[in-house]
Amino acid sequence: MPAPPFEVIVKNRAVGSTVRKYPGLFPEGHVFHPPVVKFDFRIDPEDQPIGEDYLWGYGVDVEEFRHTARQCNDCLRKWLEPLDLWDFCLIIGPGPEGDLIINSEISPDCMRLRDRQGNSLDKDLFRQGAGHEHIVSVWSGLVGRLPA
Template structure:
């Protein structure tokens, strides 16, 4: 069956917060982006049409650059506006977050340490346990007890940070999150989406180009307009 027919004829094998996933032969999967935006902090959870294709266009470009820098990515190819093929690697309940500025959970969970937006002297890497209703910071030693390659995940996350900052300049990358999966041979691979939905970006004029617009109460049409601006900057 052609992969594009799967979404109409077969129920997905996995449904998450922002993806539907169909398992395919040969270790592949078909992934459909759900155009959802969610903020636990600001109690918003909505479907914003047209954000899905914008996310996927960004992700396709970002994955190519990350892979070229030597960090394996599960992404294979886009097959429609909101569907792509990827290697199937099971997702662990942990994500890696890189922060170039103090913002978001940093200032909310640790009040008084930094002013919001403070540029950090070096990138900060932290790990979160992915759970509802809100992800929680987790100590690295817990991950080591589980046998996870914490140091390698940190190193690769910093490589991704360098790649994205260079590629996106002069847009300023404030922070982003990644999920690393492990293939059967133990290789780490970026299996999460890399897009406006999972990072904070600031235009040269200081305006947000990411999900902070949604967190701030901006309506869907304006979110789409602002997210489209980033595509005018990147190649």
């Protein structure tokens, strides 16, 4: 079954597209309670937000997807403690039995994760111009910190 043409993004903090596309609405790092769940259209090169009415029209139970994304967020945040999960994206789609499954990897490349000092442990390293060796070192260290 092909992946749906949209991704589900959970934002625990304002970062990335939130502060870029909505300047002045939230300062970077603003904590969301509850986390914001948004949907982006993946076909567009800039992954534009897609309105929920379009998703309903496509046959998506938006509330079920939101619930699944928030459950994943709760699990990831507990598993990654004491690190701070700022945001992450998932591809969620229907499985063979019709139940929802996560159809994407969960890695530093699809999230923003900070240590206690606020250092990036994620895709922002690349975006900030870090070299290959530094990224490999940080991500290898991250893997070593994670519980089994």
